[in-house]
Amino acid sequence: MTQPIKILIAEDDRMTRRILQYTFDNHEALAHRVFELTMATDGAEALAQFRIQPHDLIILDLFMPRVDGFTLCESIREHPRGASVPIIVMSAIWKQPQLLERLKSSYDVQFLEKPFVVDDFAALVRSLLDLAP
Numbered sequence: 001m002t003q004p005i006k007i008l009i010a011e012d013d014r015m016t017r018r019i020l021q022y023t024f025d026n027h028e029a030l031a032h033r034v035f036e037l038t039m040a041t042d043g044a045e046a047l048a049q050f051r052i053q054p055h056d057l058i059i060l061d062l063f064m065p066r067v068d069g070f071t072l073c074e075s076i077r078e079h080p081r082g083a084s085v086p087i088i089v090m091s092a093i094w095k096q097p098q099l100l101e102r103l104k105s106s107y108d109v110q111f112l113e114k115p116f117v118v119d120d121f122a123a124l125v126r127s128l129l130d131l132a133p
Helices: 014-026 043-052 069-078 097-107 118-129
Strands: 005-010 035-040 057-061 087-091 110-113
Touching: 005 014, 005 043, 014 035, 014 118, 035 043, 043 057, 043 069, 057 069, 057 118, 069 087, 069 097, 087 118, 097 110, 110 118
Parallel strands: 005 035, 005 057, 057 087, 087 110
Antiparallel strands: none
């Protein structure tokens, strides 16, 4: 049996968490894969989860309570396990091109604007995890 692909989702919006979970469980582009999702409702909880176990992909919102997504990206990248883990950053608020360029160049993240197209999200996940169709 193959190992599950471990995904950390840091998102304070319950509906967005549900959409992401539904996508991992049901989208045809991600079918025939086993995902183990760890949900965090804020950046502090996400950072604690990240420190407990390695993840294959991290998905995070930029605007979260306690620890925001910017600080979370920085903390992940500073951690020995976090240098190369793919990160998808999402936001409905922070969309300024200069800010997004800084995020990409400083933390090597992929950005997805909210609301996002589920097919685009699934394709990005497949690409970052190098999953064959």
